[in-house]
Amino acid sequence: MTELLAERGHVFALTGAALIALGFYGFMAQRAVIRRLISFNVIGSGVFLLFGGTGYSAAGVDPVPQALIITGIVVALALTAFAAALAVRLAQGGDRDDGTDDGEAGP
Amino acid sequence: MSLAFDLALCAFILGAAALAVAGRNLFGSVVFYIVYGVLIALAWLSLGAVDVALAEAAIGAGVTGVLLIGAWQGMKEAGALEDSQAPPWPVRLWAALGAALTGGLVITAIIALPGQDGLTRTVADEQGALALGNPVTAVLLGFRAYDTLLETLVLSAALAAVWSLSPERVWGGIPGPKHVSRPDGVMASFGRLLPPLGLLVGVYLVWAGADQPGGAFQAGTVLAAVWILIVLSGLRDEPRVSSLPLRAVIIAGPAVFLGAGLAGALAGQALGYPPGYARTAILIIEYALTVSIAATLALLIAGPARRLS
Amino acid sequence: MSPGELLITALLALGVFFYAAGTVGLIRFPDTHSRLHALTKADNLGLGFIVLAAGLHWGDAWIAGKLALIWLLALFAAGMAAQLVARAALKPEPRE
Numbered sequence: 001m002t003e004l005l006a007e008r009g010h011v012f013a014l015t016g017a018a019l020i021a022l023g024f025y026g027f028m029a030q031r032a033v034i035r036r037l038i039s040f041n042v043i044g045s046g047v048f049l050l051f052g053g054t055g056y057s058a059a060g061v062d063p064v065p066q067a068l069i070i071t072g073i074v075v076a077l078a079l080t081a082f083a084a085a086l087a088v089r090l091a092q093g094g095d096r097d098d099g100t101d102d103g104e105a106g107p
Numbered sequence: 108m109s110l111a112f113d114l115a116l117c118a119f120i121l122g123a124a125a126l127a128v129a130g131r132n133l134f135g136s137v138v139f140y141i142v143y144g145v146l147i148a149l150a151w152l153s154l155g156a157v158d159v160a161l162a163e164a165a166i167g168a169g170v171t172g173v174l175l176i177g178a179w180q181g182m183k184e185a186g187a188l189e190d191s192q193a194p195p196w197p198v199r200l201w202a203a204l205g206a207a208l209t210g211g212l213v214i215t216a217i218i219a220l221p222g223q224d225g226l227t228r229t230v231a232d233e234q235g236a237l238a239l240g241n242p243v244t245a246v247l248l249g250f251r252a253y254d255t256l257l258e259t260l261v262l263s264a265a266l267a268a269v270w271s272l273s274p275e276r277v278w279g280g281i282p283g284p285k286h287v288s289r290p291d292g293v294m295a296s297f298g299r300l301l302p303p304l305g306l307l308v309g310v311y312l313v314w315a316g317a318d319q320p321g322g323a324f325q326a327g328t329v330l331a332a333v334w335i336l337i338v339l340s341g342l343r344d345e346p347r348v349s350s351l352p353l354r355a356v357i358i359a360g361p362a363v364f365l366g367a368g369l370a371g372a373l374a375g376q377a378l379g380y381p382p383g384y385a386r387t388a389i390l391i392i393e394y395a396l397t398v399s400i401a402a403t404l405a406l407l408i409a410g411p412a413r414r415l416s
Numbered sequence: 417m418s419p420g421e422l423l424i425t426a427l428l429a430l431g432v433f434f435y436a437a438g439t440v441g442l443i444r445f446p447d448t449h450s451r452l453h454a455l456t457k458a459d460n461l462g463l464g465f466i467v468l469a470a471g472l473h474w475g476d477a478w479i480a481g482k483l484a485l486i487w488l489l490a491l492f493a494a495g496m497a498a499q500l501v502a503r504a505a506l507k508p509e510p511r512e
Contacts, residue, residue, distance in 0.1 A: 029194045
């Protein structure tokens with residue numbers, strides 16, 4: 001019984017490994033910023049799943065990885081929010097209409 | 108749940124991830140990422156990690172999804188939406204090789220991992236000292252509270268960084284577009300009906316979080332959703348980002364957290380809780396954090412300042 | 417299979433049918449507003465049947481009540497989301 005439950009954790013851990021690979025591919029091969037952001041988040045949740053899956057036992061998922069995963073989800077969100085805002089700001093180009101720009105008006 | 112269910116779920120997760128990472132249509136990728144997030148939340152539920160499932164559904168799928176849609180919209184308006192042409196084949200080849208290598212190494216590591224007992228027992232044994240029923244909350248705000256403290260600071264720092272991207276002419280202004288709705292329309296009436304319910308759910312989540320699944324982050328996300336709902340239905344506008352009361356609310360959670368750590372220092376142990384008062388201190392921190400997290404998440408979604416009025 | 421189980425299975429099948437119908441509408445209908453029409457009506461009905469089946473399956477009035485509340489909340493949330501999508505679709509697209 002315990003072995004089967006350990007295997008259950010392994011199913012998710014291996015899925016996590018596959019997700020890390022998938023996200024890695026997207027992060028390297030894709031050009032669109034939004035898609036890279038998505039890939040980065042896929043890597044992240046793959047790591048979390050790997051972490052939780054290997055921490056799984058008959059008593060459920062170890063609470064320490066659980067807490068660290070929740071922390072990780074929030075930190076990933078903070079980074080995604082900043083990256084998304086940065087990407088949009090870059091796309092908009094510099095401050096074109098206030099004169100304080102350093103001369104680089106976007107495309 | 109059965110192994111067949113887990114296998115099917117994992118297959119769906121991988122399919123959704125593949126479509127999100129390499130789908131043809133960019134907006135479709137964003138939508139599939141949200142689907143992926145919900146499926147991952149189901150995976151956590153299947154593993155019995157309800158706290159993580161809640162956090163993943165609310166933050167990983169919900170808030171991240173909204174952020175990605177916002178970024179898509181912003182780039183479209185700026186006319187900079189990249190076309191989704193496939194990358195050249197050498198790039199794809201090398202990326203695929205690198206991905207295969209990474210995945211292979213990780214899988215080898217999983218297989219080589221020695222069986223371990225983990226910390227479940229240790230947490231269960233020590234949990235009593237904090238008088239908390241939920242082991243995850245005990246780890247988050249007790250045994251590894253410094254992680255959580257730094258995490259809340261990361262969240263505030265991200266908000267400061269997003270605000271710093273405001274254009275000069277609207278510096279300190281109001282983020283997001285202005286929403287108007289007919290006062291007797293669906294938006295306005297639902298915007299009045301749903302926030303009290305959302306408030307109830309949010310408060311319940313943090314109240315239950317001490318002993319059952321839930322907690323400050325999950326509750327904060329629900330409250331942030333309430334905030335966004337009110338703004339979307341045009342009942343209230345976003346505050347100016349230079350508003351002092353707003354900044355006080357954002358920093359209140361980390362400040363209370365740090366304050367508790369300093370109080371611990373005065374009592375003899377920095378970042379420790381005075382014996383006997385751990386539960387009280389943790390509950391106060393959780394409530395303060397909930398409010399700060401709600402405001403921070405709502406404003407992270409709203410983005411940099413965009414207008415002055 | 418007991419009559420109760422049969423009823424639950426039938427309700428689940430009905431729910432799945434409405435979900436499938438909504439999905440077919442989502443894929444086949446030509447524009448955003450008719451797609452929304454398919455999604456908001458059929459899927460919420462499908463969810464209702466599944467909630468009903470789940471309530472009967474657990475056979476506990478307390479749980480069934482909670483599930484009914486969740487369904488109600490999902491209805492309101494779906495209505496709100498549909499309204500937002502419909503509005504976004506009404507706005508003229510900046511450029512494609």
